[in-house]
Amino acid sequence: MRLDLRGLLAGECRTFPVSFSLTPKQDAGNHFSALTDVRFPTPVSVLGTITNAAGYMRMTLSLDVQIVAPCARCLDDVTRSFSFDVERTVATPDMLEGLPENRIDEFAVVEDGFLDIDELLLELLETSLPMRVLCKEDCRGLCQKCGKNLNEGPCSCEQKELDPRLEPLRRLYERMKAEGQEE
Ligand SMILES: [Zn+2]
Numbered sequence: 001m002r003l004d005l006r007g008l009l010a011g012e013c014r015t016f017p018v019s020f021s022l023t024p025k026q027d028a029g030n031h032f033s034a035l036t037d038v039r040f041p042t043p044v045s046v047l048g049t050i051t052n053a054a055g056y057m058r059m060t061l062s063l064d065v066q067i068v069a070p071c072a073r074c075l076d077d078v079t080r081s082f083s084f085d086v087e088r089t090v091a092t093p094d095m096l097e098g099l100p101e102n103r104i105d106e107f108a109v110v111e112d113g114f115l116d117i118d119e120l121l122l123e124l125l126e127t128s129l130p131m132r133v134l135c136k137e138d139c140r141g142l143c144q145k146c147g148k149n150l151n152e153g154p155c156s157c158e159q160k161e162l163d164p165r166l167e168p169l170r171r172l173y174e175r176m177k178a179e180g181q182e183e
């Protein structure tokens with residue numbers, strides 16, 4: 001969303017209401033890399049204000065986001081909702097002159113009277129969303145052998161089955177045991 005702040009900058013109004021929906025790109029290669037396969041079933045709601053108090057502009061927004069992502073253990077779809085608050089000082093490029101690079105992030109920069117805000121919000125989402133989600137705290141995950149979802153009950157894999165590489169050893173042991181009994 002490109003916010004037209006020309007009126008606010010010119011002092012024609014003191015408060016600029018912000019209310020729009022942001023649809024993160026589902027295939028955004030660089031965004032949301034922390035959480036694999038995250039999807040957004042609904043657009044992100046962005047609500048708040050930008051105020052101008054004698055030249056000092058402050059943006060206060062809250063984001064409501066719903067995500068669907070695979071459980072880190074059983075891969076079942078998990079739906080989660082999050083709310084984030086964002087606060088930034090709004091500044092024009094000339095106000096930021098001379099500031100060290102690492103402080104620029106504290107600002108939302110207005111270019112030619114417009115504030116292009118999507119990138120800032122997407123970056124915020126990327127860093128604020130959890131690295132992984134679980135369908136429940138005690139999710140039992142998938143059987144490593146047959147892939148069955150163990151939340152639905154135990155699978156029929158023999159849990160005590162020996163490593164096949166140890167099979168010759170087991171047979172040798174059985175034979176020695178049998179011979180020992182013969183004596
Ligand atoms: Zn799970």
Ligand SMILES: [Zn+2]
Pocket residue numbers: 143144145146147148155156157
């Ligand atoms: Zn199994």
